[in-house]
Amino acid sequence: xxxxxxxxxxxxxxxxxxxxxxxxxxxxxxxxxxxxxxxxxxxxxxxxxxxxxxxxxxxxxxxxxxxxxxxxxxxxxxxxxxxxxxxxxxxxxxxxxxxxxxxxxxxxxxxxxxxxxxxxxxxxxxxxxxxxxxxxxxxxxxxxxxxxxxxxxxxxxxxxxxxxxxxxxxxxxxxxxxxxxxxxxxxxxxxxxxxxxxxxxxxxxxxxxxxxxxxxxxxxxxxxxxxxxxxxxxxxxxxxxxxxxxxxxxxxxxxxxxxxxxxxxxxxxxxxxxxxxxxxxxxxxxxxxxxxxxxxxxxxxxxxxxxxxxxxxxxxxxxxxxxxxxxxxxxxxxxxxxxxxxxxxxxxxxxxxxxxxxxxxxxxxxxxxxxxxxxxxxxxxxxxxxxxxxxxxxxxxxxxxxxxxxxxxxxxxxxxxxxxxxxxxxxxxxxxxxxxxxxxxxxxxxxxxxxxxxxxxxxxxxxxxxxxxxxxxxxxxxxxxxxxxxxxx
Numbered sequence: 482x483x484x485x486x487x488x489x490x491x492x493x494x495x496x497x498x499x500x501x502x503x504x505x506x507x508x509x510x511x512x513x514x515x516x517x518x519x520x521x522x523x524x525x526x527x528x529x530x531x532x533x534x535x536x537x538x539x540x541x542x543x544x545x546x547x548x549x550x551x552x553x554x555x556x557x558x559x560x561x562x563x564x565x566x567x568x569x570x571x572x573x574x575x576x577x578x579x580x581x582x583x584x585x586x587x588x589x590x591x592x593x594x595x596x597x598x599x600x601x602x603x604x605x606x607x608x609x610x611x612x613x614x615x616x617x618x619x620x621x622x623x624x625x626x627x628x629x630x631x632x633x634x635x636x637x638x639x640x641x642x643x644x645x646x647x648x649x650x651x652x653x654x655x656x657x658x659x660x661x662x663x664x665x666x667x668x669x670x671x672x673x674x675x676x677x678x679x680x681x682x683x684x685x686x687x688x689x690x691x692x693x694x695x696x697x698x699x700x701x702x703x704x705x706x707x708x709x710x711x712x713x714x715x716x717x718x719x720x721x722x723x724x725x726x727x728x729x730x731x732x733x734x735x736x737x738x739x740x741x742x743x744x745x746x747x748x749x750x751x752x753x754x755x756x757x758x759x760x761x762x763x764x765x766x767x768x769x770x771x772x773x774x775x776x777x778x779x780x781x782x783x784x785x786x787x788x789x790x791x792x793x794x795x796x797x798x799x800x801x802x803x804x805x806x807x808x809x810x811x812x813x814x815x816x817x818x819x820x821x822x823x824x825x826x827x828x829x830x831x832x833x834x835x836x837x838x839x840x841x842x843x844x845x846x847x848x849x850x851x852x853x854x855x856x857x858x859x860x861x862x863x864x865x866x867x868x869x870x871x872x873x874x875x876x877x878x879x880x881x882x883x884x885x886x887x888x889x890x891x892x893x894x895x896x897x898x899x900x901x902x903x904x905x906x907x908x909x910x911x912x913x914x915x916x917x918x919x920x921x922x923x924x925x926x927x928x929x930x931x932x933x934x935x936x937x938x939x940x941x942x943x944x945x946x947x948x949x950x951x952x953x954x955x956x957x958x959x960x961x962x963x964x965x966x967x968x969x970x
Contacts, residue, residue, distance in 0.1 A: 509544045511536050516551040516904065520566050530588065531557065534570045543575035548610065550585040550889060551904035560594040560617065568594035569615070572605045572628075580610035583636040583666075583811050584860060585889055585903035590615035596623050596640070601655055603628035609810065611636040618644040620680065621652030622670060629659045634810035637665065642672040647680040647704065649695060654682035654706065664834050665690045666811040668804055672697040675731065676704030677721060681743075685711045689834040691813055691849050692718045692729075693804045699723050699762070700731030701753060703743075707735035711743035712768075715830055717814055717848040719752040719801055727762030728753030730779075734764045744768045747826045749848035751775075751791075751799040759793070770827045772799055772847045789821055789847070797821065799848070808857030809835025813850050822847035835859065856941050863888035863896045865912040866922070869942055870966075872910050874898045877933040879953060886934075900932070908934065908957065916969035924949075924965035928957025943968040 511524045511533035519529045524536040530546070530553045537544040559567025569590070580586030588610055590596040596615040599605050605628060612635065615623040623640030624630070630653070637650040646652075649670035653660035660681065667678040667690070677695030679685070681703065692702040701721035705711050711732075718729045729750045732743050742764040751774025753760045761779035767786040774797050776782050776790035783790055791797025800820035807813045813834050816822055829845035832838055837853045839845040846852060856864035856871045863872040874886030886898030886908060895911040911925040924938050926949055933953035939946045947965050951957045 508542065509537070509540045510547065511544065512547045513549065513553075516553050518554060518556045520557065531555070531565065531570065534565045534572065534576075537576045538565060538571070538573040541574065543577070543604070546576060546578045548578060548580045548586050548588075549904070550581050550899065551902075552587040552589055554589045554591050555593060555596065556591060558593045563598070563600075569596055569598045569617075571598045571600065572603055573600045575604045577606040577608070578610065579608050580635075581889055582609045582859075583611045583634060584806070584887055585899065587611040587613060587903070589613050590623070590640070592616040595621050595625055597625075599624070599626040599628040599630050601627040601657070605629070606631045606633070607635055608633045609635060611638065613637075613639045615640040617642060617646060619646045620648050620654075622646065622649045622672065624651045626651065626653040626660050627655035627658050629657070631661045631663075632665055633662075634664045635666075636811050637667045637678075638669045640670045642674065645674045647672050647674040647697075648676045649697060650678045652676070652680045653685060654680075656683070658682070659684040661686045661688075662690050663688045664810055664836075666693070666804070666813070667691070667695065667702075668693045668812070670695045675699045677701045677723075678703055680704045680706070681711055682706035682709050684709065687711075687713045687716055689714075689830060689832070689849055690716045691804065691811070691834060692716070693720045693814065696722045697724075699726050701728045701755065703730045705730070705732040705743045705763075707733035708741050709743065710741045712746070713743065713748050714746045714768075715748065715826075715833065715849060717749040717801070717850065719749060719799065719814060720804075721753045723753075723755035725756050726758045727760075728755035728758075729760040730762070730765055731758075732763035732765045742766045745771050747771065747829055747845075747847055749799050749801070749822055751797060752801065759796075770825065770847060772797065772822050772825070774799060787827065789825060806860030807835060807850070808862050809833075809837070809859040811859075816846060816848070816850050816852055823852060854941075858888055858890050858896070861885035861887060863890065863898070863910065865896065865910070866894055866914060869940060870912045870922070871939045871941055872896070872912070873937050874908060875935045875937075876900050876907075876930075877953065879932075900930070908936070910936065910938075912938065912965075915963060919963065920967065920969050921964050922966040922968065924960070924962045926957075926960040926962075928959075931956050938965065940966050940968050
């Protein structure tokens with residue numbers, strides 16, 4: 482029997498602390514110990530993601546699957562099988578899947594099938610995961626949902642619904658189905674039919690999220706089936722493409738039948754392209770404080786709702802940066818200087834997609850990005866000790882390759898960085914409050930690398946900075962600096 486790798490045990494402890502708040506009574510917890518795709522044994526000491534899904538399906542009641550850092554390639558081909566033994570991962574019983582972060586936990590469909598398929602009646606949650614490279618001749622290239630699904634702090638990218646399929650990234654529909662998305666990025670997905678990013682029927686909630694760079698015939702970013710209950714808040718829909726109508730959003734119109742129309746609140750819908758109705762097509766309602774690049778086609782938007790609206794002849798430029806890691810759990814589009822979205826919103830949630838705090842009441846930013854200076858863990862940034870200390874790492878190899886370490890939080894005071902592979906821990910960092918002992922904050926560092934490493938720790942409260950360097954070809958020396966910052970309290 483193979484032993485469990487140390488990185489799995491370390492990641493599992495961190496994930497358990499995250500999952501503890503949501504563990505249902507009598508839940509079974511399955512810890513995935515390897516990235517290899519297999520279904521040749523029980524999920525005990527040696528467990529693949531597929532084996533964990535099969536175990537959760539077989540165990541009645543809500544369960545939890547813990548996924549550490551790494552790329553989980555789904556290699557067991559066999560589309561059309563609905564138990565989860567081959568092809569996509571069929572979620573057939575209530576389950577919560579907890580990754581270590583979208584930047585480090587990746588589930589890759591490998592073009593064999595979609596990635597996740599949620600059955601009717603199932604309640605499922607997916608947190609901190611990237612879902613990519615699903616491919617299906619039908620609906621839901623990345624995820625097909627017929628149950629009640631919540632996806633949080635995750636990325637859905639590079640998925641395809643082919644042969645007339647809808648919902649390149651996600652498809653949701655069926656009696657009683659619900660899809661809730663929060664702090665997510667839906668980017669670079671393709672549908673041969675409609676809804677490049679998402680096709681939504683029945684119910685969708687999209688909060689603090691970005692839909693960017695998706696393609697379809699209609700509804701490049703989001704396609705809404707008639708009479709669906711859809712609400713989009715504090716989100717950005719930009720850079721999507723439709724070959725016909727509704728580059729950003731397309732909402733079906735069914736006269737004398739529809740009761741519900743999708744509603745946008747405090748959101749950006751701009752910078753999309755289509756043969757006609759570039760940003761918005763169909764019956765989309767304004768809930769107030771939106772920025773619509775090219776209006777007219779969705780005529781509920783305007784000054785009466787405190788919306789900022791351009792025209793096809795003179796589109797309103799939201800002045801958005803490219804999709805990038807701007808801190809936080811998922812990529813975002815930063816607001817550039819002089820963006821009309823700045824201070825033009827109202828009724829925003831307490832934080833943006835990244836976790837940046839928003840002002841209470843009015844004068845927040847429209848869309849998923851709030852301008853601010855909070856320390857936000859994500860990408861190359863690790864924030865420690867009540868987010869007061871910002872840690873970043875630069876590395877360089879003998880061959881001249883260089884880059885930034887990618888941060889993964891463990892506790893409020895500690896975290897680690899990986900350089901080349903999410904499953905390979907290179908450096909750990911801890912910042913402790915020693916003010917009650919010697920009137921200093923302490924910085925402790927240890928490494929498992931001999932590449933050139935420069936660690937920068939910044940006290941965001943005082944601006945003080947400490948730098949720690951380990952030369953190329955030298956094993957990183959453990960550092961216990963109990964006098965790092967004389968900046969108490």
